[in-house]
Amino acid sequence: MITVEEARALLLDLVRPLGAEEAPLAEAAGRVLAHDVAATRDQPPFAAASMDGYAVKSAEVERHAMFKVIGEAAAGHRFDGVLGAGQAVRIFTGAPVPAGADFVVIQEDVSRTGDLVTITDAPGDKPNIRPAGVDFRVGQTLAAPRILRPEDVALLASMNIPRVPVRRRPVVALISTGDELVMPGETPGPDQIIASNTFGLKALFEANGAQVRVLPIARDTRASLTTAFDLAQGADLVITIGGASVGDHDLVAHVAGDLGMERSFYKVRMRPGKPLMAGRIGDMPMVGLPGNPVSAMVCGYIFILPMLRRMLELDPGITLCEAVLSAPLGPNGPREHYMRARVDDGQIATFGDQDSSLLSILAQANALLMRPPEDPARTAGERVRYVPI
Numbered sequence: 001m002i003t004v005e006e007a008r009a010l011l012l013d014l015v016r017p018l019g020a021e022e023a024p025l026a027e028a029a030g031r032v033l034a035h036d037v038a039a040t041r042d043q044p045p046f047a048a049a050s051m052d053g054y055a056v057k058s059a060e061v062e063r064h065a066m067f068k069v070i071g072e073a074a075a076g077h078r079f080d081g082v083l084g085a086g087q088a089v090r091i092f093t094g095a096p097v098p099a100g101a102d103f104v105v106i107q108e109d110v111s112r113t114g115d116l117v118t119i120t121d122a123p124g125d126k127p128n129i130r131p132a133g134v135d136f137r138v139g140q141t142l143a144a145p146r147i148l149r150p151e152d153v154a155l156l157a158s159m160n161i162p163r164v165p166v167r168r169r170p171v172v173a174l175i176s177t178g179d180e181l182v183m184p185g186e187t188p189g190p191d192q193i194i195a196s197n198t199f200g201l202k203a204l205f206e207a208n209g210a211q212v213r214v215l216p217i218a219r220d221t222r223a224s225l226t227t228a229f230d231l232a233q234g235a236d237l238v239i240t241i242g243g244a245s246v247g248d249h250d251l252v253a254h255v256a257g258d259l260g261m262e263r264s265f266y267k268v269r270m271r272p273g274k275p276l277m278a279g280r281i282g283d284m285p286m287v288g289l290p291g292n293p294v295s296a297m298v299c300g301y302i303f304i305l306p307m308l309r310r311m312l313e314l315d316p317g318i319t320l321c322e323a324v325l326s327a328p329l330g331p332n333g334p335r336e337h338y339m340r341a342r343v344d345d346g347q348i349a350t351f352g353d354q355d356s357s358l359l360s361i362l363a364q365a366n367a368l369l370m371r372p373p374e375d376p377a378r379t380a381g382e383r384v385r386y387v388p389i
């Protein structure tokens with residue numbers, strides 16, 4: 001059986017970068033910026049008032065100084081004249097500062113009678129003006145690659161980039177297999193359960209940049225699985241869930257074989273997730289995930305997310321963090337073990353029951369504590385490594 005590291009390398013070999021396309025700005029959040037984007041304008045494009053008040057000459061600013069108000073500048077409506085000595089322009093936040101002015105006295109520091117304003121309070125040294133281009137200048141870039149956050153989208157909007165170059169999202173076709181499964185909302189028969197993996201994996205992959213096509217559940221017959229594979233045509237990656245083990249009804253390997261799958265590997269020295277299989281059917285990379293719900297999700301984090309990142313041209317590496325064990329751990333066996341755990345304030349504790357069917361435990365976990373094969377017993381206080389989830 002191969003190691004987790006070897007399996008990940010083989011899986012990464014199955015996929016390649018998908019290239020770029022344009023997305024409307026309003027749909028760019030969460031996408032991967034494909035190349036650097038340059039601002040098409042200065043922001044602000046003019047020196048702008050940062051407070052409501054009166055625009056004046058700084059050389060004339062002192063307590064008790066008096067000015068004649070000769071006009072108004074509001075956001076979107078500049079004052080067209082030029083400010084002379086002893087003059088002020090009523091100004092509002094965001095308005096262009098009139099020519100001749102270089103200071104805004106805030107309105108709290110003046111009293112006004114008719115056309116005359118008098119500075120009544122010490123106005124301080126701050127001119128209350130944002131210089132032109134203080135935020136960014138024409139040509140300033142937002143650097144790729146990056147996953148666009150809401151903050152980046154706001155910046156792109158301000159740079160006047162209505163269409164954003166982004167990496168194409170990997171299309172993942174998900175096939176759940178098994179006679180025992182029905183979709184959430186349906187009425188299960190007495191021997192049936194609800195397909196949960198499909199939805200957990202869909203959420204995980206979509207949160208990491210993929211577009212997921214959930215295909216109809218394949219029943220435990222060759223014909224049904226073959227139909228499901230047919231429906232997956234055109235996807236960048238097809239993933240089956242379940243039917244990967246050695247039981248009489250575990251048909252994925254047989255059907256994939258009939259369809260000409262070129263196998264990359266089967267079985268990984270890990271826990272959970274041992275009966276993982278991968279290969280290529282024609283041009284389409286295929287991964288067969290084990291059916292146990294926790295196994296499928298753990299394989300999603302450890303193997304599928306790196307594949308998605310490779311397709312999105314992001315670093316496919318797994319980030320391992322460190323925390324201090326809050327309770328001792330017994331020795332590990334021969335398989336790399338990803339234990340459901342909770343990290344709080346730098347302390348990590350594993351859950352008592354690590355059975356790979358327990359979604360209620362997985363939902364409480366925020367970490368997968370990684371135990372190397374044959375890791376010796378560990379005492380409380382030792383540092384261990386984990387994958388945040």
Ligand SMILES: Nc1nc2c(c(=O)[nH]1)N[C@H]1C(S)=C(S)[C@@H](COP(=O)(O)OP(=O)(O)OC[C@H]3O[C@@H](n4cnc5c(N)ncnc54)[C@H](O)[C@@H]3O)O[C@H]1N2
Pocket residue numbers: 176177178180181193194195196197198241242243244245246247250272273274275289290291292293295356
């Ligand atoms: N004799 C052996 N038996 C098993 C071995 C083994 O090495 N020798 N491996 C065990 C391990 S480890 C795993 S993991 C499972 C994986 O089996 P399959 O991939 O064939 O999965 P299934 O048998 O189809 O299902 C396992 C379990 O998970 C439930 N399941 C499946 N799909 C879904 C889904 N979409 N949503 C929710 N639950 C699902 C299914 O009902 C079963 O309870 O094999 C062990 N056996």
Ligand code: MOO
Pocket residue numbers: 270271272273274275290292295356
């Ligand atoms: O891989 Mo099985 O996933 O150990 O439960």
